[in-house]
Amino acid sequence: MAPIVEVLATREDLIQRASDLIQGKIQDTIETQGRCSFALSGGSTPKPLYASLAQTGLPWDKLHCFWGDERYVPGDHPGSNEGMARQAWFNQISIPPENIHPMPTLQGDPAVDADTYEAHLREFFAVPAPAFPIFDIILLGLGDDGHTASLFPHTEALEVNDRCITVGNKDGEPRLTFTIPLINQARSVIFLVSGANKRSALAAIFQEDGDSNLDRQYPARFIRPQGELIWLLDAAAGEEG
Numbered sequence: 001m002a003p004i005v006e007v008l009a010t011r012e013d014l015i016q017r018a019s020d021l022i023q024g025k026i027q028d029t030i031e032t033q034g035r036c037s038f039a040l041s042g043g044s045t046p047k048p049l050y051a052s053l054a055q056t057g058l059p060w061d062k063l064h065c066f067w068g069d070e071r072y073v074p075g076d077h078p079g080s081n082e083g084m085a086r087q088a089w090f091n092q093i094s095i096p097p098e099n100i101h102p103m104p105t106l107q108g109d110p111a112v113d114a115d116t117y118e119a120h121l122r123e124f125f126a127v128p129a130p131a132f133p134i135f136d137i138i139l140l141g142l143g144d145d146g147h148t149a150s151l152f153p154h155t156e157a158l159e160v161n162d163r164c165i166t167v168g169n170k171d172g173e174p175r176l177t178f179t180i181p182l183i184n185q186a187r188s189v190i191f192l193v194s195g196a197n198k199r200s201a202l203a204a205i206f207q208e209d210g211d212s213n214l215d216r217q218y219p220a221r222f223i224r225p226q227g228e229l230i231w232l233l234d235a236a237a238g239e240e241g
């Protein structure tokens with residue numbers, strides 16, 4: 001399935017479009033399947049999106065939220081992706097606590113916590129190894145170096161193809177991350193990208209040719225889901241020149 005690319009004039013338009021699109025997907029998925037599994041992105045771009053989603057009247061008891069990656073810090077740490085989403089979204093709505101599935105980061109060993117989250121996913125989706133669970137929606141951001149989730153350039157995490165969750169490495173800082181094969185199983189993968197600092201990475205990612213080394217340099221190139229792939233960009237990120 002060819003990627004869908006939408007370029008919105010402003011960051012505000014981008015967030016509004018993302019909110020409308022994701023709301024619709026969550027609603028449709030709940031209507032057809034009875035529940036929706038949504039993996040959140042971290043970083044700064046999605047924070048206003050989460051605040052917008054908090055204003056909707058979605059059936060929160062049918063939505064299950066996960067994280068596609070997490071810094072290896074407690075949930076109340078300022079760098080926590082979980083903490084950001086709780087503050088912007090979940091603290092503003094009445095969603096059953098068991099519907100929020102944060103990545104564990106407290107066992108002192110990222111590999112142990114990665115195993116714990118992997119087991120949790122397999123139990124939730126009732127999908128034993130070696131199959132991969134199928135998320136309904138995975139939201140991803142893009143770093144200006146071409147990373148996504150915590151899949152950083154030329155790191156070991158890019159080679160992991162027999163697990164759902166692995167340990168990412170950002171300049172020596174450990175992170176938990178979805179693996180490429182898990183992301184690529186999703187029904188819908190949505191990239192949310194804002195800002196001129198992402199332009200050069202986007203140009204490399206959308207380059208048609210390119211060898212596996214280019215993929216390792218710009219890991220978002222590895223994201224080719226079996227479902228749909230949607231890129232939502234603002235003009236600052238997505239326009240040439």
Ligand code: 6PG
Pocket residue numbers: 041042043044045046069070071081140141142143144147148149150
């Ligand atoms: C994280 C994210 C990461 C993020 C990109 C873009 O934990 O930081 O998951 O992949 O999406 O780095 O971050 P910004 O949205 O802050 O530019």
